[in-house]
Amino acid sequence: MAAPRNLMGDTGRSMRDEENGMEDEDKKSKSDRFPLNRWEFAAALGVFFVFSAGLICIYLTMPAAEYGKMKLPRTISDLRILKDHFATYADNHPAQFILGYCSTYIFMQTFMIPGTIFMSLLAGALFGVFRGLLLVVFNATAGASSCFFLSKLIGRPIVAWLWPERLRFFQGEIAKRRDKLLNYMLFLRVTPSLPNLFINLASPIVDIPFHIFFLATLVGLIPASYITVRAGRALGDLKSVKDLYDFKTLVVLFLIGFIIILPSFLKRKRIYE
Template structure:
């Protein structure tokens, strides 16, 4: 009997040991599988949401296209050079007076689409606004479209942005998050400073702001006000589009100095607040 009990005890201990080993192996495999990147960065729900946004822009552009008279619209493409911009401006001038609403809706849709999905080339769209509509109307149009596009990017990033930005700009995201955390009481001034100066790219600010807990009302106000100086310089340059030889001609020393002092003025309250704290 005693030998039988020893055998049973030995069997139980070996069984427990085997079970423990099995559990350890299971945990180890679980950790490894969670650490490994998935094949698809986005979930099906997130992909569906992003696809719905793209579909909405596509429907808007198709509606504008169908509302225009039958003609050759081969010139309708996103400008990548000043030569492309000249061709687009020369052709759109014929439609701006008779089809103002269609041109405005099409312009805003394209601009907002580019801002939402971080497509480069919005500087050409700002030049186009100044050339077609003048300084004040062009400035209002650019600020509205740029702010709406940045807001659209903000909400889209809140849906699908985290895995994308972690794969593209992980270090910048950590830096931005630390800066925002240190400036919670003067966050509007800091966001204005970022918009006016080239400290961080505007595309990065749009996609990263919801991920580092920048409130939307602060983001919206800083965007609409912070884009005004740069937009004014670009729209004004669009009035003399024929004189531009390159994009480098947009910013002379006077324009750069103005932007620098505006950015400095926006961050001074934050600097004063930091120095006054014990």
């Protein structure tokens, strides 16, 4: 009588093992799948091609003599040469130049291409502090918003696929601080604590609401943009991008940031008391 019971027990265990094995294979097959469906992938490619086509159309309307002068600056010396080349063109064709400038800036911000700081310096050199500041803040906000939605479309599914547990942890931390998010985002934008490209990319992934992201970007970029645009007016005296943020400038930016985030700390202190 004992043998049948053992046989049935072994059979039950084997059936459970098979079921567990099938579940493991199913989980593995799901984890191996590419996180983007074809529509998300096609939308991301579509955004890239639309931006690229717009840039090509704008540049084709420029005089042929200007083609050889177009180059994204990587050093201050490159920027000085570009400024000298485009100063006359910007004066004679302001609307066309601004359209090309804005398209290039937003394209670089959307696809996280480094070098927008040189574009900000160029705005100050060509348009002055006030108009240059308006231009830079507009383009930086528009480009950051475009990057936000692109990251939400393709970045978030990829991160959820690669690091689901870490993503849930950070989303939970953000949810706990939802009433203070604007202060924290303003602090990050005003101070050079994190690169702006990283903030643009990470915000939709960890569930930062767009209205908070947009407002913090629009307001928080003003101090640093003012410093950069103003430095562009004295481009001849600037030796390196590192000269933009000396110790005094960093102290001022962090002081502004701490003033912004101070109400959150005071509120938390009152809660614990």
